[in-house]
Amino acid sequence: MQFDDTIFARLGIVAELAQGQTVPGEFQVFPLGPVEIQGGDPVMVDQAAIEEVIRKFRARGLDMVIDWEHQTEGGEFSSPDGVAPAAGWIKQLVNKGAQGLWAVVEWTDRAREYLANREYRYFSPVFLVSKGDRKLVELLRVALTNAPRLNWIKPIVAKKPTAPDGATEEAMEFLKEVLKALGLPAEATKEQAMAEIAKLKGTPQPVIAKSVISALGLAETATESEIVATIHAIKQRPDLTTEVAALKSRLAERDRDDLVAAAMKEGKITPAQKEWAQNYALNDPEGFKTFIAKAPQVVPVDRIDLSPDRGDGKGGAALDEHQKAINKQLGVSDELWTKHNPKS
Secondary structure, eight states: OOOOTHHHHHHHHHHHHHTTSOOOSEEEEEOSEEEEETTEEEEEEOHHHHHHHHHHHHHHTSOEEEEETTGGGOGGGOOTTSOOOEEEEEEEEEEOGGGOEEEEEEEOHHHHHHHHTTSOOEEEEEEEEOTTTOBEEEEEEEEEESSOSBSSOOOSSOOOOOSGGGOOHHHHHHHHHHHHHTTOOTTOOHHHHHHHHHHHHHSOOOOOOHHHHHHTTOOTTOOHHHHHHHHHHHHTSOOOHHHHHHHHHHHHHHHHHHHHHHHHHTTSSOGGGHHHHHHHHHHOHHHHHHHHHHSOOSSOGGGOOOOSOOSSSOOSOOOOHHHHHHHHHHTOOHHHHHHHSOOO
16 A cells, blocks of 8 residues: 555645535535435445436436425425425436545535525435435435435535544544554654655555465465465475486386287287387377287297197107298397206
8 A cells, every 4th residue: 555645635625615615516425335314214226226317317407306395395395485496416426436426516606605505505315215225326416404314425515623733524534544554653643654654655465476475375365474484394395306317217118028028928019129119109108009909910929839749758848830930030049048948
């Protein structure tokens, strides 16, 4: 939150208005939310209601009258001479969001004088509400009066100065809120307030993204000290990058050896292809699995007869033409095969 000298200038503006030198050119007709009525049920004023009132006002294409004491209504409100002069004309209705519905007004000279002298301070709107939910539907007219039926409405002009240095009660309340926001007591001086404002203006407040706080495993309400401490703790943890990489490498090599062994067992690759197969299985294990699934059998290991008896009364396998072909594909010489596969 930042403040500057304009807050004190605003206090001066309010004080000037309180001295009767200025009559406002706009005023709040309805605040946002439920509006209390003396002797009646509250009226609900929400954003939709305000927009509907403004729409109907614009649709008529006429200025809305502000009269004296509801004389436009006639009957018990009629003036003795039967006339109902205007005190002013509403030129525009404005939706000010959280501040509710406001009227931009052009006062007559007579009304301006009464307001400046505070002989009139309040107003009373004439309006329509919906049945059931009692929501504001339309604003018909407004009257200057000192006996409004609405409770807690803002007066058109402020009270006369009652606080020191010519400040109004409204201005003093505003100043109290400023001091509270600055963390200062209500009796703080202007100099103290300005010094605190200077500190805020010269000290940028750090902003930490919620995503960072969440990634650190902290609550959104974590203080700056907690965040910094958590980061330092993380930095103190040992670096396991090398160990993790070595473990991943060993696991990959183990999977590679299992895939290549299975491929050789199925006769899908020859011993001469073993180094190629190892590189393939290590770099792209899924691709190697697909290759093994679709590759033809190049080594007919399922036809090697290793039975203990071939029917000639001698155990072991025979070195026939078929076996020689297998040995050739495996890169095994006939002499080496015969040495390790005796007939008896």
